[in-house]
Amino acid sequence: MTTPTVLVSGATGGIGAALVDELLRRERHVVALGRDLDRLTDLARSRPGVRTVRADLEHPQSLSEALGPLLGEVEELSAFVHCAGLSPVASVTDSPVALWNRVLAVNLVAAAELTRLLLPALRTAKGHVVLVNAAPGLHGVPRWSAFTASKAGLSELADALRAEEAEHGVRVTGVHPGGTATETLRRVRADFDRPYDPQACIRPATLARAIVDVLESPRDATITELHLRPGP
Numbered sequence: 001m002t003t004p005t006v007l008v009s010g011a012t013g014g015i016g017a018a019l020v021d022e023l024l025r026r027e028r029h030v031v032a033l034g035r036d037l038d039r040l041t042d043l044a045r046s047r048p049g050v051r052t053v054r055a056d057l058e059h060p061q062s063l064s065e066a067l068g069p070l071l072g073e074v075e076e077l078s079a080f081v082h083c084a085g086l087s088p089v090a091s092v093t094d095s096p097v098a099l100w101n102r103v104l105a106v107n108l109v110a111a112a113e114l115t116r117l118l119l120p121a122l123r124t125a126k127g128h129v130v131l132v133n134a135a136p137g138l139h140g141v142p143r144w145s146a147f148t149a150s151k152a153g154l155s156e157l158a159d160a161l162r163a164e165e166a167e168h169g170v171r172v173t174g175v176h177p178g179g180t181a182t183e184t185l186r187r188v189r190a191d192f193d194r195p196y197d198p199q200a201c202i203r204p205a206t207l208a209r210a211i212v213d214v215l216e217s218p219r220d221a222t223i224t225e226l227h228l229r230p231g232p
Contacts, residue, residue, distance in 0.1 A: 004125070005029040005077055006215070007070075009057065009114060010084030012039035014182030015132065018204035019081060020047060022212050028078075031070060033114075057084050057110035058102055067117050077121035079128040079215050082111040087147045087184060089191035100146050107150035112157055119170070126169035128215050131158050136176045136227040143192070162224065171222045173214050177207050178229040202230050 006023050010016040011032030023030050024047060033053045034040050040052040055066035086106045088099060115122075115129055122129065134151040141148050155174055162172035179185055181198035189196035207228060214223050 002076070003027065003029050004079070005031060005074060006079040006081065007031040007033060007053075007077060007114075007118065009033045009055075009080075009082045009110070011052075012036055012043055013083060014184065014204045015177075015180060015207055016083040017043065018208040019083060019211060020050060022205065022208040024050070026212055026216075031074075034084075057106040060105055060110045060113040063110065063113050064117060067114075071117065071121070074121055076125035077118055077127050078125050079130065080115060080118050080122060081130040081132065081211060082114065083132045084110065085132070085150075085184075087144070087188055089143050089188060090146070091143045092145050095146055103146040103150050104153070107147070108153045108157065111154060115157075115161065119165070122170050123165070123168040126219075128171045128173065129158075129161060129165075130173050130175055130211055130214060132211075133158075133174050133176045135178045136229065138176075158224075162222070171219075173223050173226060175207075175211060175214070175226045176228070177202055180204060180207055200230055202228055 006028050008016050008019055008030060011020055012034040020030050020032055031051045031053060032040065032043055033055050035056050037054055040054060044050050044052050053066060053070055055063055084106055086103045088103065090099060111131055131154050133154050138148060138151065158172050158174040165172065179201040181201040181203055185201065186196045210226060210228060214226055217223055
């Protein structure tokens with residue numbers, strides 16, 4: 001039996017790196033996708049066996065070329081987990097077209113395009129698409145409209161994809177974590193003038209374990225959505 005291969009976008013971020021570690025711990029092959037070459041190099045150096053792919057999710061039209069070598073070699077992909085995301089804090093009046101384009105490109109359009117490109121290999125493996133979304137029940141938030149709009153779109157993408165790919169055996173799960181102790185959350189809380197206490201947040205490693213548990217769930221059921229809140 002071949003070792004399952006999982007592609008992780010946003011692999012150099014707090015959640016993505018934790019997920020890479022958890023997948024390696026469970027003896028999965030990992031393809032780590034990110035934009036920053038230095039951080040990808042450090043990731044590969046510290047985690048032998050991880051394959052890296054450099055790609056700029058702000059330009060989804062470039063992803064086909066970036067993934068070209070991988071698509072030519074990997075015939076089966078057990079899972080794709082989209083962890084990448086941007087979350088700028090800005091009011092509508094302070095959000096020009098360029099900001100909307102960046103956020104929607106990374107958080108939504110790139111997720112759709114990566115999925116489209118990877119679907120042949122996912123179908124062959126009867127694999128799993130996991131889209132890491134936002135906190136459970138998040139709706140319109142003043143000064144966060146681009147982010148919340150992109151995450152609402154990601155939920156719609158998950159629902160449509162799940163219905164379309166059921167006949168091919170591909171499962172789709174949306175993961176909705178509450179506050180997770182990452183540098184991104186620290187910046188967001190600071191921009192909102194709110195306190196940031198990592199001890200009161202979900203640890204990235206905990207979220208990573210939950211995601212891999214979803215990937216390993218029996219095939220007689222699909223976990224359509226997973227909601228996590230900081231405990232207890």
